[in-house]
Amino acid sequence: MTTTDETATAAASGASATDRFRTDKSAYDAVKDVPEERVDLLAREVLNSIYDTIRRHKVTYDEYNALKAWLISVGEDGEWPLFLDVWVEHVVEEVATDHRKGNKGTIEGPYYVPNAPDAVDNTIPMRDDEPGTPLLWTGTITSVDGTPLPEGKIELWHADDDGLYSQFAPNIPEWNLRATFHTDADGKFEIHTMQPAPYQIPTDGSCGKLIAAAGWHAWRPAHLHVKVSAPGHELLTAQLYFPGDPHNDDDIADAVKPELILDPKPSGDGVTVDYSFVLDPEA
Template sequence: MSIDEVATAAASGAAATERFHSDKSPYAAVRDTPPERVNLLAREILGAVHDTIRRHHVTYDEYNAFKAWMIQVGEDGEWPLFLDVWTEHVVEDVNTSHRRGNKGTIEGPYYVPGAPEQGADGVIPMRDGEHGTPLTWEGAITSTDGTPLAGTIELWHADDDGYYSQFAPGIPEWNLRGTFTTGSDGRFRIRTIQPAPYQIPTDGACGALIDAAGWHSWRPAHLHVKVAAEGHEQLTAQLYFPGDAHNDDDIADAVKPELILAPVTQPDGSVHVDYGFVLDPA
């Protein structure tokens, strides 16, 4: 049975929800938040909902459909998908607006910590005969003053069919997931494949919203990274490819001009990219 026949939104959503619970401790970080802050945020969020209901005269039928849909999002395990696709980009903008180094963007729901170490010059784990155009990526990690930094780049991305390991069946655990650690010169060279654009899962509650609203479900092809170095702010970003049909209308609204690569096709048909990272001091 092919991956296409068995991968479902519910299965991907359940995996994303389970991963979120196992990898993050969100309440610990906000345990000491003053009640005044909680009151402010909760009232303003609810106030925005109330205002929408009043301005558009929401009917009971619409309200009940919305309630049923919210329940279905939870049953499908799609809250991580829903929030990361339609909300996270604003949270990211607000929290990184002070930075002078590289622009970042959303993490998305498919990050997994602990990807295998590949050194500063390595090949990302992949299957024999992995489909996709071979991609060699070179660059360096530096501070905002130009100083090279010893650091790490966690890289993960979808395969040529648009699927992520650990979130779709039939794919090796760490496929297209790797950690690359640079020396004091900050230099790295990574060999992987160029990912393809893909649709977010559409057979669950998020897909029902997309269909009802007449939206599309496409994300442009992208590489996910987390870049870290001692004494500097961690950077989370996605890197995109020029000419993608959905760079201008990404369903997750996560594309920024500074994150679009400039790949060069080589005589053998592979692609070469030069792109480095400038991190802000912490």
């Protein structure tokens, strides 16, 4: 984890994301029963795609050696979670949830932290002088048949006005802009938070080298992360976006979907949003 005298570098953020992934996810346990035939199939198809690219574009030894050096640096920087979550996860999510009839989801990203504390008075933890625009969000969690879900839960996390996440950048309180919210007896919820800002993914590490070499941009549109759950229903992981953001159409993570764009309304010194969730029952 970063310390108070560090800046928010890609290496520090990447190391935090890698450590968090190792701590919170039993990646190997989840696939321990996958048959050898499937591993063989997937590995061979990925490798064959690489072979085809090399042959079609006549990749040189200099380019090959540059790739090796870059792959090594990605590991040294701890940026594999960032790389995979930005450029690969959106397709995995698409395949994994294409059967759902309820709300659309999107990627989790590398900065989720489980077990966020319950919100007090429906307000996310924040600093006394937290910058940004106050956001009041109301909605309901229901099942696909319209039944309200009184035991619904929303885990919410997002970047601050500087585009930084608590626990992945220095000088930010541990649970800043991270909390768990619960529905009432009618499946309704209310959330008080701050509207996040667009930000660039870290560019001072290996992923930044790829972005610069390819002439890409590093921007993500402003978004709220959520994990929405209820007993007997499939977990929904999503990001919610704001209209008018210049990077809704060219998000570097390719994670924006029309169904995930909010419709905020001005209210006092902030904005209000009404956005509800429909969850699919577990099979």
